[in-house]
Amino acid sequence: MERVLLIMTGGTITMKKGVSKTLELSEMSELPEEMQYILYTLRNEIMIDVEFLYNIDSTDVDINNWKKIAKCIYENYDSYDGFVVSHGTDTLSYSASAISFMLQNIGKPVVFTGAQLPLSNIYTDGTNNLINSFLLASKYDIGEVCILFGSKIMRATRSRKVSAFDLQAFDSINVNSLGTIGLSFTLSNEVKGRRKSTRLKYYDNFDENISFIKMFPGLSEEVFANMTKNVNGLILQGFGAGNIPTRFFDQIIKLADSNIPIVICTQCVVGKIELELYKVGQQLSELGVISARDMTPEAAIVKLMWALGQTKKIDEIRDYFNRDLVGELS
Numbered sequence: 371m372e373r374v375l376l377i378m379t380g381g382t383i384t385m386k387k388g389v390s391k392t393l394e395l396s397e398m399s400e401l402p403e404e405m406q407y408i409l410y411t412l413r414n415e416i417m418i419d420v421e422f423l424y425n426i427d428s429t430d431v432d433i434n435n436w437k438k439i440a441k442c443i444y445e446n447y448d449s450y451d452g453f454v455v456s457h458g459t460d461t462l463s464y465s466a467s468a469i470s471f472m473l474q475n476i477g478k479p480v481v482f483t484g485a486q487l488p489l490s491n492i493y494t495d496g497t498n499n500l501i502n503s504f505l506l507a508s509k510y511d512i513g514e515v516c517i518l519f520g521s522k523i524m525r526a527t528r529s530r531k532v533s534a535f536d537l538q539a540f541d542s543i544n545v546n547s548l549g550t551i552g553l554s555f556t557l558s559n560e561v562k563g564r565r566k567s568t569r570l571k572y573y574d575n576f577d578e579n580i581s582f583i584k585m586f587p588g589l590s591e592e593v594f595a596n597m598t599k600n601v602n603g604l605i606l607q608g609f610g611a612g613n614i615p616t617r618f619f620d621q622i623i624k625l626a627d628s629n630i631p632i633v634i635c636t637q638c639v640v641g642k643i644e645l646e647l648y649k650v651g652q653q654l655s656e657l658g659v660i661s662a663r664d665m666t667p668e669a670a671i672v673k674l675m676w677a678l679g680q681t682k683k684i685d686e687i688r689d690y691f692n693r694d695l696v697g698e699l700s
Contacts, residue, residue: 372451372508373417376409377442379435380425381458383485383496393488395425404489408500416508419450428458428465428484433576433675436465440472443480444572452479452507456500459484459531459539462517463668466526470515470696471676472573477513477565481506482526484519486537495520495537502551510555513564514697516548523549523557527669527698530639544640544664544700562697575679577602582671584637585609594618598625602682603674606634606659607667612643612651619653626658629684631677633691635662635670642700658684660691662699669698 378384384402385393396402401409401420409418423438443453457465466482473480483503485496503518515526520538524547532541542548549557580603583594598604598621608614612634614622625632634654636643642664645651655661662670677690694700 371415371417373419373449374452374454374504374507375443375446375450376418376420376504377439377453377455378420378422378425379428379431379439379455379457381428381456381462381484382488383456383458383483383500384425385488386490395427402489404497405500408497412501412504416504418504421446426458428461431458431461431465433468433578436468436472436576437574439465440469440572440574443469443473444570447478447570450478453481454500454503454507455480455482457482457484459486459519463526463529463531463540463666464672466515466517466529467669467672467698468576468676470526470698471672473515474571474573474696475568476515476570477568479507479510479512479564480515482515482517486535486539502555506555510557511563512548512557512561513568514548514562518551521551522547523551523555525560525697527672527696528666530666530668532639543666544642573676573680576675577678578675580604580671580674580678582667583607585614589615591617591621595621601630603678603687604630604632605662605667605670605674606632607637608634608643609637611641611647612636612645612654612661613648614650614654616650616653619657622654622657622659629682631660631674631684631687632658633660633662633670633674635665635667660688662691665699673698 481503483499487494489496519540524542584607643661645655
C-alpha cells in the first residue's frame, strides 16, 4: 500500500466560523473531524500519516514557513511515495514555487492543495481537493511539485490564483495544465514522471531583501527611488512586453551600476517579456535589465530571492534567469 505524508499548514480549509461569523483559525491539536473522516474513507487505499507543521492564515506565510515545509519533505523523502501539503490559497502559488526551487531534481509528487470554503461548511470544495490530492500523490506517475485545485493539476511555478470566488481558483499561465480531473485523472505528456534514481538537491538559502514595483501611470520618481533604496534585488512589473517609463531610467542606471539585479516581468496574465519589441525595451536590455520572459510574477519573485540566496554575482544571477530550472519558463 502506498504511503503519503499530509503536511498541515493552516489556511481556509481547516478554518471555522467564529462568534462574529467570520472565518478564523481553529485549534490544531488534532485533525478536524471532517478531515479524519476523509482519511478513514481512504484507509484501505492509502496509508496516510499527518505532520502538523504550523497553523496560520496563508497571508502570514514567510520564508521561514517555506523552509519548514521543505525540510519536512526532505527529511521524510525516502519514507513516502508522495506528499500532500494542505495550504491557504492566497500565497499557495508562492509557497509551491518556493518548494520547487528548494527541492530540485525531485522524483516524487508534492501536491499542494487547499480550499475556497472550509471543510466545516456543508458545501465545500475542500473534500474533493484533498481526496484527489491523496490519489494523485499515491497512485499516479508524477514526480514534481504541483498544485491540484478543482479539476486542474498545475505545475507549481506556472500557477496563479485567478479568482477569489470561483472554486476553480487557480490557472496554469502560458502553458497547459499538467492534467485534468473529471470522471478520471488525465495527465499530459508534459508531466515529469516518478524517478527513483535521482538525487534530491536541497537549497534553503533565500534573500528576502528585494523590492517588487508594479508600474502605473502617476508613479513618481521619488516613490520609485524610495522603494529601491538598500535592496539586493528588484523586480519591475512592466507594461505589456516589458515597457518601463523612461523617467525611472536614471535610478535604474544607478542600481545597475551597483550590480543590483533588476528583473522585469509583465503585468499581462498571458504573454511574455520581449525587450527587443520597442525602443524603450531595447534600452532596458542595454542597461542590463534581466527578462523574466514568460514567468509568472510569483515565480519571478521567488526565483530572485532564491538566486540571491545562492550568489550575489550579477552574471550568475543572470544565468539562473536565462535557464529553466524547475519548469518556470519556456
